[in-house]
Amino acid sequence: MKQFPEVQGGGSLILAWQVRNKHILVVGGGEVAAGRILNVLNADAKVTVVCPAEGLNDEVAFRVAQKQVTHIDRNFLPEDLDGVDMVLTAVDDPAASTQVWTLCKERRIPVNVADVPPECDFYFGSVHRDGPLQVMISTNGNGPKLANIIRRRIAACLPDNTGGAIRKVGVLRRKLRKMAPAQEEGPKRMQWMSKVCEKWSLDDLCEMTEEDMNWLLQYYKSGIVPSLEELRLANNPVAPVFDGSFGCTKISFADLARNDEDFAKIFKANKGHIDYQNPEHVQLLTKSLLKRDFGLQIELPSDRLCPPVPQRWAYIQWISRLLDSTTPTFPTPANPNRPITGIDIGTGASAIYPLLACATHPTWKFIATELDVHSITSAAFNIALNNLAGDITLHRPSLGSSVDLLGPPCTPPLLPPLPPGPIDFTMCNPPFFASQSELSATWTKSTPPSAVCTGSESEMITPGGEVAFVTRLVAESAAPGTRDRVQWFSSLLGRLVSLRPVVEALRQAGCANWAVGVLRPGGKTRRWVVAWSWGAWRPSGVRLPPFLSLHCGC
Numbered sequence: 315m316k317q318f319p320e321v322q323g324g325g326s327l328i329l330a331w332q333v334r335n336k337h338i339l340v341v342g343g344g345e346v347a348a349g350r351i352l353n354v355l356n357a358d359a360k361v362t363v364v365c366p367a368e369g370l371n372d373e374v375a376f377r378v379a380q381k382q383v384t385h386i387d388r389n390f391l392p393e394d395l396d397g398v399d400m401v402l403t404a405v406d407d408p409a410a411s412t413q414v415w416t417l418c419k420e421r422r423i424p425v426n427v428a429d430v431p432p433e434c435d436f437y438f439g440s441v442h443r444d445g446p447l448q449v450m451i452s453t454n455g456n457g458p459k460l461a462n463i464i465r466r467r468i469a470a471c472l473p474d475n476t477g478g479a480i481r482k483v484g485v486l487r488r489k490l491r492k493m494a495p496a497q498e499e500g501p502k503r504m505q506w507m508s509k510v511c512e513k514w515s516l517d518d519l520c521e522m523t524e525e526d527m528n529w530l531l532q533y534y535k536s537g538i539v540p541s542l543e544e545l546r547l548a549n550n551p552v553a554p555v556f557d558g559s560f561g562c563t564k565i566s567f568a569d570l571a572r573n574d575e576d577f578a579k580i581f582k583a584n585k586g587h588i589d590y591q592n593p594e595h596v597q598l599l600t601k602s603l604l605k606r607d608f609g610l611q612i613e614l615p616s617d618r619l620c621p622p623v624p625q626r627w628a629y630i631q632w633i634s635r636l637l638d639s640t641t642p643t644f645p646t647p648a649n650p651n652r653p654i655t656g657i658d659i660g661t662g663a664s665a666i667y668p669l670l671a672c673a674t675h676p677t678w679k680f681i682a683t684e685l686d687v688h689s690i691t692s693a694a695f696n697i698a699l700n701n702l703a704g705d706i707t708l709h710r711p712s713l714g715s716s717v718d719l720l721g722p723p724c725t726p727p728l729l730p731p732l733p734p735g736p737i738d739f740t741m742c743n744p745p746f747f748a749s750q751s752e753l754s755a756t757w758t759k760s761t762p763p764s765a766v767c768t769g770s771e772s773e774m775i776t777p778g779g780e781v782a783f784v785t786r787l788v789a790e791s792a793a794p795g796t797r798d799r800v801q802w803f804s805s806l807l808g809r810l811v812s813l814r815p816v817v818e819a820l821r822q823a824g825c826a827n828w829a830v831g832v833l834r835p836g837g838k839t840r841r842w843v844v845a846w847s848w849g850a851w852r853p854s855g856v857r858l859p860p861f862l863s864l865h866c867g868c
């Protein structure tokens with residue numbers, strides 16, 4: 315048989331009576347009246363007090379003087395009840411009390427006569443108030459003092475921020491109703507709001523900012539409720555250690571100079587400017603930014619590429635977002651501490667990608683490949699310098715034991731032998747140019763390059779340029795035994811014109827899951843990034859900082 319709640323008679327109906335702008339008459343102006351007046355003023359009623367002026371206690375006199383209430387300076391008269399919605403009586407004259415009660419009953423006006431339960435349509439209760447929260451205790455006339463004690467005890471148990479949390483929930487509910495106003499959305503709205511209240515602690519609700527609310531509301535459609543931590547991790551445009559000086563804003567050299575003596579020297583010597591055509595300046599800028607924003611130290615050979623930190627960091631962030639959006643649980647934010655393995659193809663003398671990634675993601679591991687002996691030696695030095703040898707493994711592709719001296723120069727595969735276990739991504743900064751003349755052509759363009767290039771030939775030039783390079787990578791990635799081992803393959807592209815042929819190569823290889831993005835971290839230089847997967851998880855709903863973008867295709 316179905317169980318229904320048992321009826322427990324003898325109680326009263328506890329309501330939250332809305333008396334805003336209702337006319338309430340208070341008869342008497344002593345201590346009890348003062349309490350009643352405060353109660354009804356807190357509920358925004360229009361209050362009139364009838365009581366001889368000499369009978370007003372300090373508090374009531376204050377309310378009269380402040381014009382918080384209207385005062386009638388005499389004893390009660392029946393006409394005082396005209397147009398009144400409720401009456402509260404607190405006088406030391408039982409006969410007057412009874413007269414008020416009788417008249418109110420004739421006129422069907424609800425009335426409370428303090429201390430005279432039989433002459434009350436409703437009793438007051440002991441009330442705890444914290445912003446929008448009100449807790450009322452009633453002992454139904456049995457023990458008013460106990461009501462007071464119980465109320466205090468309950469209030470003491472409530473967390474300090476209860477009122478604040480309730481206020482935030484109110485704002486969130488109003489926003490949700492505005493976003494999904496349809497009547498038929500009601501059940502879904504209510505279910506989702508209930509989930510938020512159940513899942514979030516009062517502390518978290520209290521801490522919820524307007525921005526958090528807007529992010530949170532984006533999950534409404536899916537019915538999912540992430541925790542505050544998950545929400546912030548998923549939508550925080552920058553890793554916590556990063557101070558945000560890249561991105562859309564310009565790097566403050568003055569600030570950098572304050573943090574770094576070496577940088578300060580050249581900055582001051584050059585009258586507050588950086589000479590981007592001076593290799594020493596460019597190298598110092600890179601070193602200084604890595605030190606200040608990522609706690610990284612590097613040494614760079616003067617004849618190798620000096621990596622622009624904002625661009626490199628933007629690629630790491632882009633990859634990180636791509637991975638976050640392609641987990642089995644998306645859009646529930648992925649665990650930021652899950653292990654991630656990446657491969658950097660051609661890590662260069664700086665090993666900048668693995669260094670940046672591992673310095674900001676403690677659970678990421680890298681395999682970094684490098685063909686050039688000079689560069690790999692320097693990369694090993696930089697990895698050791700930052701105590702990251704446990705996280706970053708260097709691999710030098712072998713040219714093979716039997717080099718055919720008569721045939722074309724032997725080129726080893728771009729991808730290293732894959733280690734056991736899942737590999738989350740590969741990344742690559744390919745040589746952009748097809749020939750020395752193509753490289754030189756960019757130097758003689760009407761707009762010269764914004765910074766000096768110290769890259770070696772092997773870093774800058776590859777037969778067929780970056781399109782041929784990435785097309786090779788696409789072919790390698792498609793091989794059986796490789797395609798299922800890596801979730802995302804990716805590469806940077808130096809030129810927009812390379813995007814179309816690369817995407818075409820992907821289509822021809824039968825790849826239907828790819829994404830392209832533009833990296834535009836502040837400066838003039840734009841770079842493009844392409845990623846492809848032979849798996850089924852597609853990027854969607856990725857929130858990217860304004861200087862990164864993502865387009866998905868098939």
Ligand SMILES: C[C@@]1(CC(=O)O)C2=NC(=C\c3[nH]c(c(CCC(=O)O)c3CC(=O)O)Cc3[nH]c(c(CC(=O)O)c3CCC(=O)O)/C=C3\N/C(=C\2)[C@@H](CCC(=O)O)[C@]3(C)CC(=O)O)/[C@H]1CCC(=O)O
Pocket residue numbers: 349350426427428429430431434436437438439440441451452453454455456457458459460461462463465
């Ligand atoms: C809760 C509170 C709200 C408020 O008034 O705002 C309230 N009384 C409070 C205090 C209080 N009142 C009294 C004492 C002395 C100690 C004691 O008697 O316990 C104390 C303690 C103190 O002053 O600390 C004397 C008293 N009260 C009533 C009678 C007549 C009777 O019982 O017959 C007598 C004379 C008894 C006698 O002569 O012996 C009657 C009522 N008082 C009620 C409410 C209603 C029932 C609420 C309930 O049962 O929960 C009810 C029925 C009608 C009404 O007035 O609405 C407020 C605490 C607010 C706070 O939290 O601070």
Ligand SMILES: NC(=O)c1ccc[n+]([C@@H]2O[C@H](COP(=O)([O-])OP(=O)(O)OC[C@H]3O[C@@H](n4cnc5c(N)ncnc54)[C@H](O)[C@@H]3O)[C@@H](O)[C@H]2O)c1
Pocket residue numbers: 341342343344345346347364365366368369370371388389390404405406407410428429458
């Ligand atoms: N419910 C409660 O919690 C509670 C607690 C304590 C006292 N009481 C009772 O409440 C009543 C008021 O208590 P108090 O401490 O405020 O007393 P009080 O003596 O401080 O105030 C009485 C007020 O009534 C006014 N008054 C008297 N006759 C009047 C009339 N005909 N018209 C208008 N005003 C009139 C007086 O000028 C005075 O301002 C008493 O009966 C007291 O026993 C109730």
